[in-house]
Amino acid sequence: MPELPEVETTRRGLVPLAVGRRVVATKIYDRRLRWPVPRTLEKNLAGRVIDGVDRRGKYLLFRIGRDTMLIHFGMTGSLQALKRPPPRTAHEHFDIVLDSGVTLRYRDPRRFGALLWLKAPAEAHPLLASLGPEPFDPACDARYLWRATRRRKTAIKLALMDNGLITGVGNIYANEALFRAGIRPTLSAHRLSQPRFARLIDAVRETLAEAIAKGGSTLRDYVDSDGEPGYFQLDYSVYGREGLPCRVCGTAIKSIRQGGRATSYCPRCQR
Numbered sequence: 001m002p003e004l005p006e007v008e009t010t011r012r013g014l015v016p017l018a019v020g021r022r023v024v025a026t027k028i029y030d031r032r033l034r035w036p037v038p039r040t041l042e043k044n045l046a047g048r049v050i051d052g053v054d055r056r057g058k059y060l061l062f063r064i065g066r067d068t069m070l071i072h073f074g075m076t077g078s079l080q081a082l083k084r085p086p087p088r089t090a091h092e093h094f095d096i097v098l099d100s101g102v103t104l105r106y107r108d109p110r111r112f113g114a115l116l117w118l119k120a121p122a123e124a125h126p127l128l129a130s131l132g133p134e135p136f137d138p139a140c141d142a143r144y145l146w147r148a149t150r151r152r153k154t155a156i157k158l159a160l161m162d163n164g165l166i167t168g169v170g171n172i173y174a175n176e177a178l179f180r181a182g183i184r185p186t187l188s189a190h191r192l193s194q195p196r197f198a199r200l201i202d203a204v205r206e207t208l209a210e211a212i213a214k215g216g217s218t219l220r221d222y223v224d225s226d227g228e229p230g231y232f233q234l235d236y237s238v239y240g241r242e243g244l245p246c247r248v249c250g251t252a253i254k255s256i257r258q259g260g261r262a263t264s265y266c267p268r269c270q271r
């Protein structure tokens with residue numbers, strides 16, 4: 001599943017290709033994504049110039065005048081940039097052709113992604129208005145997280161994955177950041193002290209920053225790559241390592257389910 005670093009990597013790849021470019025054609029092959037692609041999208045987009053590509057959580061926001069085109073990758077979505085697009089396949093649902101000749105092609109086998117048109121102000125749209133601060137936002141500090149969780153008896157890992165508290169920390173990075181901060185994922189959020197939240201937000205930022213840096217190294221191949229742009233594997237400490245020895249203390253990594261997702265942690269290093 002694309003997480004924040006993959007979306008940010010895609011954004012960084014798109015900026016030099018799309019910003020300042022005019023849309024010369026939009027071809028929607030299948031409108032049945034998570035929400036139907038609006039019938040007016042092609043008309044809204046026709047001849048418009050892309051002024052910027054921003055990210056909020058895992059949403060890509062194409063700024064077009066006062067309006068915004070939103071793309072979300074859902075479970076399996078990705079956006080390719082193609083100079084010579086081959087014939088589309090069944091899992092490719094739309095093409096946006098720019099005046100540079102580059103085609104942005106959206107691929108999404110499970111179709112949980114989204115392509116929407118947001119009227120200004122986009123940030124007031126329900127999808128964006130409900131989001132908490134970005135992990136790298138200085139306001140998203142230990143004091144904020146501590147105060148916002150005083151009444152939350154939910155497990156800290158689930159709180160960390162709650163986009164209303166902090167935006168864009170998915171399963172992989174929640175697991176990895178909790179390991180790095182030495183915090184047991186099942187601990188009640190309201191029992192965590194402010195200094196431990198300080199270690200946690202540092203760990204979240206470090207893990208995400210490392211993944212974004214690694215993603216940047218894949219951007220060289222963005223145009224005309226046949227793979228999924230911006231996808232990369234980190235050397236995880238706990239994620240996907242059930243039963244393997246902890247890289248710090250050698251204890252077997254334990255795996256449990258929380259909120260329907262796999263949680264992996266070291267029973268010795270994480271308290």
Ligand SMILES: [Zn+2]
Nearest residue numbers: 246249266269
């Ligand atoms: Zn350990």
